[in-house]
Amino acid sequence: MAALVGERSIIHQDIPAVNLLDKATTSHYETVKTYKHSSHPLKTARPIRIIVVGAGLSGIAAVKLFKETFPNGDVELVLYEKNTDVTGTWLENRYPGCACDVPAHAYTYSWEGNPSWSRPYVGAVELYEYFKGRATAYGVDEFVRLEHKVTNAKWDQRSGKWKIQITNLQDGTDITDEGEILINATGFLNSWKWPDIPGLQEFEGKLLHSADWDHRYDFKDKTVVVIGSGSSAIQIVPQLLSSVKHLYSINRSKTWIIPEFGAEFAPEGRTSFFSESQKDQWAKDKDSFLEYRKRVETSLNKYWEMMYKGSSLQTMASENFRKAMEERLQHNQELISKLVPDFEVGCRRPTPGHGYLEALAAHNVTVKTDAIETATANGLRLAEGTVLEVDAIICATGFDTSFRPPFPVTGLEQDLREAWKDEPRSYLSIAAAGTPNYFITTGPNFPVGNGCLIPCLEANIKYAFAAANKIRHEGIKSLAPKPSAVDDFQEYKDSLMNDLVWYKNGKKDGKVWGPWPGSALSYLAIMSAPRWEDYDMIYLKANRFDYFGDGRDGLLAEGGDLAYYLTEPGALKH
Structure with a gap:
C-alpha cells in the first residue's frame, strides 16, 4: 500500500538526481529541501x-x-x-x-x-x-x-x-x-466448540463439553459415552470409571500414552505430594530452589531430541512406549490394534494418561473407533450401524485450533x-x-x-x-x-x-x-x-x-551521565 501524504515507507525509492530540464522533478526536490527537522532531543518518546x-x-x-x-x-x-x-x-x-x-x-x-x-x-x-x-x-x-x-x-x-x-x-x-x-x-x-455431529442438540439426555462442565450432574449408575482421545478425554475417563454403569469411549485417533513428563521428579507418580518441610526449605533456600527448577526445565527441554525422525531417542521411545502401552492394556490384541499408534512418538502430542489405558481395559468400558453418523434422542448412531443408547454424551473434543482470530x-x-x-x-x-x-x-x-x-x-x-x-x-x-x-x-x-x-x-x-x-x-x-x-x-x-530531532541527546536535555561510555579496569563503578 502506498504511503499517505507526509509519510514515507522504508521501501520507497530515494529521490532521483535533479534534472534542471525536468520541472516536475525540480519541484519535488525543492519541496524536499524545505524540510525542517523536529525540535526535540534524539529518540523522544511519544505516548x-x-x-x-x-x-x-x-x-x-x-x-x-x-x-x-x-x-x-x-x-x-x-x-x-x-x-x-x-x-x-x-x-x-x-x-x-x-x-x-x-x-x-x-x-x-x-x-x-x-x-x-x-x-x-x-x-x-x-x-x-x-x-x-x-x-x-x-x-x-x-x-x-x-x-x-x-x-x-x-x-x-x-x-x-x-x-x-x-x-x-x-x-x-x-x-x-x-x-x-x-x-x-x-x-x-x-474457543471450545461442539463437534460437528448431525442432531447433537436433539439428544435428550445430558450433553456436556469438557470446557463447559456441569459438576451438578450425577454419573452414578449412568451409561455414558466420551467422544475424543485427546488430553481432556484421557483425564476424564479414569475419573468416571468407578461411578458409571458403562462407558463407551469413541477413539477415532490413536494417542501415545506415555509415562509422566518429568517422572524422575515424582517417584510416586500422580499420587506424589511435597512435604511441608520440603516446601519450607524451598521457600527459605532460594539457591536450592532455583537449582531444582532448572533441573525440571532441563529435563523437559531434552525431549526435543525425540522429535527428529529416526533419531536414537525417537526409536527408543517408540519401542519403550509401545511395550508399556501393550502391558497396560493387558495384552488385549483388539485394544492394542485400536489404541497403540503406528506413527512416531510426538506426531500427536504424547499424553501421560494416569489410569487411562487401565480404564479402557476395564469390564464396563467399550472402545469404539467407528465414525459417528448422527446423534439420536437417546444416544449416538455409528457409521457401521451400531446404536449406543446412553444417559450422557461427553464431548472431549477440544478447541478451535485453526489459529483464526476469534x-x-x-x-x-x-x-x-x-x-x-x-x-x-x-x-x-x-x-x-x-x-x-x-x-x-x-x-x-x-x-x-x-x-x-x-x-x-x-x-x-x-x-x-x-x-x-x-x-x-x-x-x-x-x-x-x-x-x-x-x-x-x-x-x-x-x-x-x-x-x-x-x-x-x-x-x-x-x-x-x-x-x-x-x-x-x-x-x-x-x-x-x-x-x-x-x-x-x-x-x-x-x-x-x-x-534524530534537534541534535541533542536525551542526556543533555534531561541531565545524566554525559560520560557514560567511559570505563576503568578495577573501578567499582562504571
Whole structure:
C-alpha cells in the first residue's frame, strides 16, 4: 500500500538526481529541501496506547512486563477479558481430573517459581489460585476490564491506530477503544466448540463439553459415552470409571500414552505430594530452589531430541512406549490394534494418561473407533450401524485450533480470519503480513509442545513491547512483516518439518502449523533479537530520520551521565 501524504515507507525509492530540464522533478526536490527537522532531543518518546485481548497467563505476564518496560507513565495499557475473572484456561476448564501434565515447577513464570505447590502435577483449582495470586501481586486489576468481549478490530492507516469494538457483557452495551498496538493474547485453549455431529442438540439426555462442565450432574449408575482421545478425554475417563454403569469411549485417533513428563521428579507418580518441610526449605533456600527448577526445565527441554525422525531417542521411545502401552492394556490384541499408534512418538502430542489405558481395559468400558453418523434422542448412531443408547454424551473434543482470530482483525486490506481460512501463514508465530502493529501470543507455529511453554509466552510479550518501544522512539507509525519474510519463514518451516515427526491430519505431506520448527530454546533465542529488517515500516514524517530531532541527546536535555561510555579496569563503578 502506498504511503499517505507526509509519510514515507522504508521501501520507497530515494529521490532521483535533479534534472534542471525536468520541472516536475525540480519541484519535488525543492519541496524536499524545505524540510525542517523536529525540535526535540534524539529518540523522544511519544505516548502510545497498548490494547491486550485476554487476561490469561499471557495477559497477566503482560502487566508485570509492562510496568518494567514502560516505567515512566507515557504508555497506556488496557486488557479486555470476556470472562468474569482472570487466568483463562484454568478458570474455564474444570472437568474431572483436569490438571497440569508437566511438573508444576515447570509451569510458572520464569522470573519466580512457586515453592508452595502441593504436588508435582497440580489440578486446575490450584493452578487457578496460583495464577490468580500472581495477577493480584502484579496489579492486573488496575488494567483489566472483565466481562468485556472484543468483537471487532480494524486498522486505521490514517491515524495509525487500531479501532476496537467491545461488548460489555454485564449490561450488553457496546463501547469503542483505540490504540497504536494490538496484542491478541486469547490463546489456543480458549474457543471450545461442539463437534460437528448431525442432531447433537436433539439428544435428550445430558450433553456436556469438557470446557463447559456441569459438576451438578450425577454419573452414578449412568451409561455414558466420551467422544475424543485427546488430553481432556484421557483425564476424564479414569475419573468416571468407578461411578458409571458403562462407558463407551469413541477413539477415532490413536494417542501415545506415555509415562509422566518429568517422572524422575515424582517417584510416586500422580499420587506424589511435597512435604511441608520440603516446601519450607524451598521457600527459605532460594539457591536450592532455583537449582531444582532448572533441573525440571532441563529435563523437559531434552525431549526435543525425540522429535527428529529416526533419531536414537525417537526409536527408543517408540519401542519403550509401545511395550508399556501393550502391558497396560493387558495384552488385549483388539485394544492394542485400536489404541497403540503406528506413527512416531510426538506426531500427536504424547499424553501421560494416569489410569487411562487401565480404564479402557476395564469390564464396563467399550472402545469404539467407528465414525459417528448422527446423534439420536437417546444416544449416538455409528457409521457401521451400531446404536449406543446412553444417559450422557461427553464431548472431549477440544478447541478451535485453526489459529483464526476469534473476532474480525482487519489490517491494511483483509480480515485475518479470511486470509487464514485455509492456512494460517504467520511470521515466526508472532505477527501477520498486512496487519500492522499486531502481535500474537501462541500464534501459528508457536512452540506449544517443544519444551518450556510459559517462558515462550513471556517472549511473545517482550517482543511486542520491543516493537512498541521502537515505534514510539523512532517516529514509526506502523510496522508489519514483509510478505517475502512470511514466505521465507513458511518455506523454512515446511522444509524442517520434513525432518521432524510432525505432520498434519494423518498426512505426511500435510503442512504443519501447530508446533514451532525447532526447540523451545531456539524460539527464545529468535524472539530475543527481533529482525526489524523483515518489516515494512511507515514513518510519521516524510523523512525517516526525523526522530534524530534537534541534535541533542536525551542526556543533555534531561541531565545524566554525559560520560557514560567511559570505563576503568578495577573501578567499582562504571
